[in-house]
Amino acid sequence: xxxxxxxxxxxxxxxxxxxxxxxxxxxxxxxxxxxxxxxxxxxxxxxxxxxxxxxxxxxxxxxxxxxxxxxxxxxxxxxxxxxxxxxxxxxxxxxxxxxxxxxxxxxxxxxxxxxxxxxxxxxxxxxxxxxxxxxxxxxxxxxxxxxxxxxxxxxxxxxxxxxxxxxxxxxxxxxxxxxxxxxxxxxxxxxxxxxxxxxxxxxxxxxxxxxxxxxxxxxxxxxxxxxxxxxxxxxxxxxxxxxxxxxxxxxxxxxxxxxxxxxxxxxxxxxxxxxxxxxxxxxxxxxxxxxxxxxxxxxxxxxxxx
Numbered sequence: 001x002x003x004x005x006x007x008x009x010x011x012x013x014x015x016x017x018x019x020x021x022x023x024x025x026x027x028x029x030x031x032x033x034x035x036x037x038x039x040x041x042x043x044x045x046x047x048x049x050x051x052x053x054x055x056x057x058x059x060x061x062x063x064x065x066x067x068x069x070x071x072x073x074x075x076x077x078x079x080x081x082x083x084x085x086x087x088x089x090x091x092x093x094x095x096x097x098x099x100x101x102x103x104x105x106x107x108x109x110x111x112x113x114x115x116x117x118x119x120x121x122x123x124x125x126x127x128x129x130x131x132x133x134x135x136x137x138x139x140x141x142x143x144x145x146x147x148x149x150x151x152x153x154x155x156x157x158x159x160x161x162x163x164x165x166x167x168x169x170x171x172x173x174x175x176x177x178x179x180x181x182x183x184x185x186x187x188x189x190x191x192x193x194x195x196x197x198x199x200x201x202x203x204x205x206x207x208x209x210x211x212x213x214x215x216x217x218x219x220x221x222x223x224x225x226x227x228x229x230x231x232x233x234x235x236x237x238x239x240x241x242x243x244x245x246x247x248x249x250x251x252x253x254x255x256x257x258x259x260x261x262x263x264x265x266x267x268x269x270x271x272x273x274x275x276x277x278x279x280x281x282x283x284x285x286x287x288x289x290x291x292x293x294x295x296x297x298x299x300x301x302x303x304x305x306x
Contacts, residue, residue, distance in 0.1 A: 024071050024122075025056055025064065031105045031120070033073040040070040040139050043124065047135055050127040064098040064122065070136045072143060073120040075108040076151055081115035083302055086153040088140045088183070089120045090173075092164025092190075092277075095133070095209035098122060099277070103163040103189075106280030111161075114295050117151050119144050123169075128212035130223075137173040141183060157305050159185035159234070159298075163279050164247060165206060167191025171225035171255070179232045185301045186236045187294060189279050190244055193225040194251040229258035235265040237297045239290060246276035269293050 024036040043049035052068050059065060077083070089111070091103035098104070100122065108118035123136035141160065148155040160183040162170035167188035174182050192206065211219045221227055236259055240252040249270055259266040271286045278284040 024073075025058060026062075026073070026100060026105075026122075030062065031073045031100075032075070032109050033105070033120070034076045035074040037072040037074065037143070038069070040072060040136075040143070042069040046070070046124070046132070048129050048131040050124050050129050050132045052125065052127050059097070061099075062101040063093060064100050065096075067098060067122060067125050069122075070124055070139060071122040072140055073105065073108065073122065074151070075112040075118040075120070077112050077115045077117045079152060082117065082152055083115040083298070084152070084154040084157050085115075085298060085302055086117045086119070086144045086148070086151060086158040087111055087187070087298075088137070088144055088158070088160045089118050090123065090137050090140070090160065090162035090166035090170050091120065092162070092166040092192075094206045095126055095165050096206070098125070099163070102277065102280030103166060107161065107163075110280075110291060110294075114298070116298060117144075117153050126210045128209065130211050133169050133210075134173050134176055137169050138177065141173070141177075141181075154305075157184060157302060159183045159187065159301070161187040161189070162191060163189040164276070165192055165210075168193050168223075168225060171228065172223065174234060175225070175228040182232070183234050184305065185234050185297075187239075187297065188236060188252070188255070189239045190241070190247050190252070190276055191225075191238070191255070192247045192251055193255045226254045226258040229255070229262055229264065231262045231264070233259060233262065233264045235301060236267075237294070238266065238268045239271070239293070240269070241271045241274035241276075241278065241286075243273050244276045267293075267297060 024038045052066050054066050056066050089108050091098045093099045104120040108120045111118040121140035123133045126132050145155040160170045238252040240249040256268040
């Protein structure tokens with residue numbers, strides 16, 4: 001607990017002394033963000049380093065590779081429709097890249113359109129150092145709460161949303177925090193939350209990127225988020241499809257069962273069709289009902305907090 005406290009103290013200190021020395025890799029035009037806060041910290045200033053020394057780069061799909069600097073992309077809801085809620089968006093990418101466009105920017109733009117202020121976290125990849133992405137996700141949550149007045153939100157109405165490995169990261173970060181610091185709600189979209197899934201050959205490399213190649217069964221159990229659920233886990237919305245072969249829907253159902261076992265308010269949507277990575281794709285046939293489900297969940301959570 002003492003070590004965790006020191007890490008979180010470093011998070012708070014870094015967020016309070018932001019540097020803008022290094023420019024954002026994604027432009028405002030590419031991201032659609034209203035504001036970009038660069039260099040929350042990097043491998044030289046953060047509590048942990050991922051050891052990556054090559055330059056960050058963006059591939060042809062606008063996915064980020066070799067991330068070593070934590071940036072925040074801010075999407076502020078218009079005052080005329082603002083609900084007072086905030087959501088920290090954590091993109092997926094299998095812990096070897098960040099799917100910033102669809103798992104991040106597109107989702108944040110949608111949230112802004114329904115009156116919810118969003119921050120997309122460009123986090124550092126773990127490269128075998130588990131603490132790195134966790135502390136980056138936490139830094140985004142802390143920043144949103146500390147800047148609540150400027151962002152026009154209620155600091156008690158802040159939640160997190162993550163897709164795929166980002167969903168796994170949201171759950172890990174949530175359970176790393178003390179209860180009073182946790183997000184008020186989570187939205188997990190096709191999340192790779194379960195160790196049963198990590199042991200699948202398709203996802204072994206993903207797990208190794210998080211914990212290191214020489215993982216143990218204890219590592220698998222400690223990073224299987226259904227094992228971390230308790231009565232203090234925040235209310236959670238889960239979304240998945242039956243056709244997902246990259247992260248089977250059982251990852252969401254196992255987490256949902258754990259939530260219900262501990263009496264945590266939860267909802268699970270299993271859509272009949274759609275490959276992995278459908279978030280942010282308006283051409284997906286269930287895009288409209290999925291968006292409605294997210295909007296309805298957020299509205300219900302807002303009313304419960306009031």
